[in-house]
Amino acid sequence: MTETLAIVLGCALLAAAVVLVKNRLWPLGADEEPREDVAEYISMMVGVLYALVLGLSMVSVWDTRSGAEEHVQAEASAAHQIRMLSDGLPPAQAEHTRQGIEAYVRHVTTAEWPAMEEGSFPAQEGWVLLDRLRAEGQVPAGATAAQQITAQESLAQLSALGEARRGRETDAGEALSPVLWFGLIVGGLLTVTFMFMFGVKRSLTHVVMVMGLTALITFTVLLIHQMNTPFSGLFAVDDGPFTRYFGT
Structure with a gap:
């Protein structure tokens, strides 16, 4: 968490330094228009499109994490x-x-x-253990009617466990599309860069605007990065359901 805050603050300060240098080297003239309608329109469109990319990326990684959490809970519950x-x-x-x-x-x-x-990726040994358990779960010839029903229910739960494990394995291999990562990085750079395309006469106002936008974009991209892999990072899905049921 400290590293994330340091990166966000560093990017915001870098953007502020760029604004100050730009205003010092290329100040607005007395008769220059501080805003241009075309630049403002393009900047607004880039911001809107980038917001769509951010939203799509956030939904994608959140759905993957939620699915992983559900699969882990279902797998642990079936084992229990x-x-x-x-x-x-x-x-x-x-x-x-x-x-x-x-x-x-x-x-x-x-x-x-x-x-x-x-x-x-999870090793194949887990499936070997499940196959062994399935082979040993066949109903013996001398079992009572109640024991046969229990054995059938155990096999049904074993099938549910296998499905949940298959889902967990799929989740472990999920990651955000490189196309979306490209849109996040390039779109963020364009959005911040367009803040330099037209000036603001008050340097302090310009610095605050750019710092705030840069910090917010950096934080959001880092948040998506942390949630990109559901079983690692700050928001990782842990083995809590298994430890609660089995105390391992």
Whole structure:
């Protein structure tokens, strides 16, 4: 957070320095118009278009993060349900199911999450653990009717867990389009640069305007950057649902 504030302040001060240098080297003449209608119109259009790019980018990264949060919650909830349902299975199968789902959760929290925080894709080992759990979850021949129903429900929850995991893997690979990043950077530079295209007679007013606009644009772009990867950064989705259910 400190680095973000430092970058925002640094960009604002740099823009202010440019304004002061520009006003010192190329001051407005006594008979010059401080505003031009064409420059004002173009500047306004660039600002409106850039606002659309900012909004689209923000919605995109926020939707990805929200989807990741939902997938993690669904995955942890399904794992918790499987462990609870194991109490209604035959003793041997119940023990295998509990051990299998707890091993899976440990793998997710201790191996996969650190990797995702570094930007890596979840390993295939998680699917191996789920396939093993699915193979051990078949209904034994001597099971009672209640145990058969419980086993079927466990398999249904296992399928839900697999779907949620697949969604989490997709979220881990999501990132903002390079086209939008290009629009964010170039549009921000154009928006700030156009503030220098027509003058303001009061230098202090001009400096405050440019500093405020530059700081706001820099902060918004950095915010989008922090939310661009849902499992890393200041707004990362954590493994809280797993730790709440399993205490790992």
